[in-house]
Amino acid sequence: MEKRVAVLQGDGIGPEVTAAAVKVLEVVARRFNHIFHFNYGSIGGEAIDQFNNPLPEETIALCESSDAVLLGAVGGPKWDQNPSELRPEKGLLAIRKHFDLFANLRPVKAVPSLLQASPLKEDIVQEVDMMIVRELTGGIYFGQPSRKTEASAVDTLVYTREEIERIVDKAFELARLRKGKVTSVDKANVLESSKLWREVVEEKRKGYPDIEVEHQLVDSAAMKLITNPAAFDVIVTENMFGDILSDEASVITGSLGLLPSASVRSDGFGLYEPVHGSAPDVAGKGLANPAAAILSAAMMLRYSFDMETEAAAIEEAVNTVFEDGYFTTDLAGRTDRAHSTKEWTDKVIDEL
Amino acid sequence: MEKRVAVLQGDGIGPEVTAAAVKVLEVVARRFNHIFHFNYGSIGGEAIDQFNNPLPEETIALCESSDAVLLGAVGGPKWDQNPSELRPEKGLLAIRKHFDLFANLRPVKAVPSLLQASPLKEDIVQEVDMMIVRELTGGIYFGQPSRKTEASAVDTLVYTREEIERIVDKAFELARLRKGKVTSVDKANVLESSKLWREVVEEKRKGYPDIEVEHQLVDSAAMKLITNPAAFDVIVTENMFGDILSDEASVITGSLGLLPSASVRSDGFGLYEPVHGSAPDVAGKGLANPAAAILSAAMMLRYSFDMETEAAAIEEAVNTVFEDGYFTTDLAGRTDRAHSTKEWTDKVIDEL
Ligand SMILES: CC(C)[C@H](C(=O)O)[C@@H](O)C(=O)O
Numbered sequence: 001m002e003k004r005v006a007v008l009q010g011d012g013i014g015p016e017v018t019a020a021a022v023k024v025l026e027v028v029a030r031r032f033n034h035i036f037h038f039n040y041g042s043i044g045g046e047a048i049d050q051f052n053n054p055l056p057e058e059t060i061a062l063c064e065s066s067d068a069v070l071l072g073a074v075g076g077p078k079w080d081q082n083p084s085e086l087r088p089e090k091g092l093l094a095i096r097k098h099f100d101l102f103a104n105l106r107p108v109k110a111v112p113s114l115l116q117a118s119p120l121k122e123d124i125v126q127e128v129d130m131m132i133v134r135e136l137t138g139g140i141y142f143g144q145p146s147r148k149t150e151a152s153a154v155d156t157l158v159y160t161r162e163e164i165e166r167i168v169d170k171a172f173e174l175a176r177l178r179k180g181k182v183t184s185v186d187k188a189n190v191l192e193s194s195k196l197w198r199e200v201v202e203e204k205r206k207g208y209p210d211i212e213v214e215h216q217l218v219d220s221a222a223m224k225l226i227t228n229p230a231a232f233d234v235i236v237t238e239n240m241f242g243d244i245l246s247d248e249a250s251v252i253t254g255s256l257g258l259l260p261s262a263s264v265r266s267d268g269f270g271l272y273e274p275v276h277g278s279a280p281d282v283a284g285k286g287l288a289n290p291a292a293a294i295l296s297a298a299m300m301l302r303y304s305f306d307m308e309t310e311a312a313a314i315e316e317a318v319n320t321v322f323e324d325g326y327f328t329t330d331l332a333g334r335t336d337r338a339h340s341t342k343e344w345t346d347k348v349i350d351e352l
Numbered sequence: 353m354e355k356r357v358a359v360l361q362g363d364g365i366g367p368e369v370t371a372a373a374v375k376v377l378e379v380v381a382r383r384f385n386h387i388f389h390f391n392y393g394s395i396g397g398e399a400i401d402q403f404n405n406p407l408p409e410e411t412i413a414l415c416e417s418s419d420a421v422l423l424g425a426v427g428g429p430k431w432d433q434n435p436s437e438l439r440p441e442k443g444l445l446a447i448r449k450h451f452d453l454f455a456n457l458r459p460v461k462a463v464p465s466l467l468q469a470s471p472l473k474e475d476i477v478q479e480v481d482m483m484i485v486r487e488l489t490g491g492i493y494f495g496q497p498s499r500k501t502e503a504s505a506v507d508t509l510v511y512t513r514e515e516i517e518r519i520v521d522k523a524f525e526l527a528r529l530r531k532g533k534v535t536s537v538d539k540a541n542v543l544e545s546s547k548l549w550r551e552v553v554e555e556k557r558k559g560y561p562d563i564e565v566e567h568q569l570v571d572s573a574a575m576k577l578i579t580n581p582a583a584f585d586v587i588v589t590e591n592m593f594g595d596i597l598s599d600e601a602s603v604i605t606g607s608l609g610l611l612p613s614a615s616v617r618s619d620g621f622g623l624y625e626p627v628h629g630s631a632p633d634v635a636g637k638g639l640a641n642p643a644a645a646i647l648s649a650a651m652m653l654r655y656s657f658d659m660e661t662e663a664a665a666i667e668e669a670v671n672t673v674f675e676d677g678y679f680t681t682d683l684a685g686r687t688d689r690a691h692s693t694k695e696w697t698d699k700v701i702d703e704l
Pocket residue numbers: 089092093243541542571
């Protein structure tokens with residue numbers, strides 16, 4: 001197959017980790033007989049510097065002419081004092097909305113060789129294997145009115161039935177390919193939008209009689225993610241709850257540095273990015289952990305290009321490298337030697 | 353001193369744990385020469401059963417004629433299918449709003465003898481000693497419009513400057529009596545209400561030059577509560593974020609069963625209740641852990657009656673009982689013998 005990939009490297013360690021992912025994708029292309037075209041665009045802080053816009057028109061055009069987007073990371077202290085329209089993260093919010101990337105998928109899985117880095121006790125996290133499905137283009141992130149005066153401020157949480165339906169369907173479909181369980185998280189004892197959310201889940205479940213469904217209040221879910229995270233399979237929730245819970249979940253296994261994410265819409269187009277930030281303090285030193293970016297590339301192959309075998313090959317290679325005891329600085333911990341971004345990426349390529 | 357306490361036992365284990373707290377308060381009254389009048393009222397599920405109202409007028413009148421309120425717990429499967437106006441938790445929301453109990457204080461402190469029950473590694477939680485200050489009468493819990501149709505639903509997050517000011521002041525005052533640090537949690541990169549929140553914190557800090565201040569985004573705070581909870585002193589945040597983060601924080605030390613809470617307003621009037629729920633499955637069996645209710649009574653002495661010595665005496669007694677290895681079923685874990693609610697309460701009374 002021939003595919004066009006827009007690469008938005010972004011800020012901090014973004015360029016290093018996306019370069020590693022591209023290198024891996026090139027090896028996959030050769031091994032499985034595909035052609036991937038990589039075209040580069042600006043986003044975030046560096047786009048503000050160059051174009052005075054965290055999501056320039058050129059970048060939108062590039063993504064529109066691509067089959068998927070690979071993103072590094074955005075942000076850094078340099079732009080922290082900027083007015084809100086000229087902040088790196090506005091680029092992220094804008095690209096999600098512009099391309100209607102309503103489904104944010106964030107898998108969290110325990111990696112045996114990394115459990116020592118988990119803040120939780122090993123017996124609690126060792127069986128963790130969940131997928132958080134966060135609604136990404138609705139809710140309080142985009143609802144109107146959203147404004148502020150000297151005296152007060154207001155934000156609006158709105159959901160239409162259709163917006164809820166499509167993300168709930170996504171969660172059910174994913175659960176079918178996994179452990180067959182969906183936990184829907186809401187605050188139905190307080191929010192009207194959560195009551196609608198729960199209603200839609202109750203309707204939709206009829207179409208997926210093979211899937212186990214549970215409802216959990218967001219406060220209770222925040223506890224269970226710590227006390228019994230292995231009980232989850234697919235978690236589906238609205239934008240803001242998803243923001244909080246997915247970040248909470250990202251630290252429980254001790255492997256934040258290697259978590260990938262996908263933000264997709266229904267036709268297969270999607271944006272893939274590591275969960276970690278731009279880590280400006282380690283940028284440019286060859287210290288960055290490229291695992292999350294490489295695993296995001298694997299998700300791209302799976303969800304946008306329908307290349308399951310290729311995706312699994314990357315994931316297996318990454319796993320083997322960890323099991324063989326090769327780590328970048330962030331994870332090396334008490335073990336022997338930390339490998340550079342390049343060395344570590346080459347290990348993955350050797351495994352492929 | 354002479355004080356009137358409204359006791360709202362509520363559902364499930366509510367009656368047992370409040371009875372234990374009242375017993376302890378009676379001992380404190382004798383020992384320190386106070387007179388406490390206890391008057392009982394209905395709330396939650398049992399109030400729905402008796403009065404068809406989760407917060408009957410009689411209860412409001414009782415609380416209005418009291419100096420503080422001691423609450424057990426509300427809720428249970430019996431009322432789970434009720435329409436939203438006839439659900440136990442509506443009683444809670446209504447009493448908070450009616451009495452303008454805008455400041456919810458939830459301390460979380462590691463108890464050495466209970467760390468084995470923590471899901472987190474001991475070195476991460478052993479130094480934990482934080483106070484979560486949650487805004488309790490504003491935000492998306494009470495904002496209008498809040499409504500739902502077949503096709504869509506909306507909730508509204510509103511804050512006035514005054515609402516933010518008073519809770520932020522509360523946090524600064526508490527930090528002064530503690531470790532001198534305030535972490536304000538918001539989502540200022542997305543929400544207008546959070547921008548106003550952050551602005552108010554920046555203004556208020558000028559009045560507390562001795563206090564260290566940091567801002568944290570809610571997603572990042574959800575991570576830090578797990579990776580480095582000991583770094584927090586006072587956390588101040590809006591209603592919904594506070595709901596999620598305080599529940600998350602409540603499980604990290606393994607001592608959810610003994611966490612107290614206070615919901616107060618500026619004149620000293622307040623409502624005190626355990627963080628745990630009504631646990632209908634163990635109700636009436638003498639198995640309930642009364643520690644959280646007893647420690648809530650201690651908070652009442654401190655914050656509503658200005659009886660610091662008396663409050664500290666209760667806290668010390670509870671601590672000693674734990675250190676001596678006396679636990680109720682929920683916490684007994686692998687240790688020798690589990691004590692009943694009554695036995696355990698009597699141990700605390702002996703210590704007093
Ligand atoms: C940067 C920020 C706007 C963004 C969000 O809240 O969605 C980030 O936290 C994320 O989760 O991707």
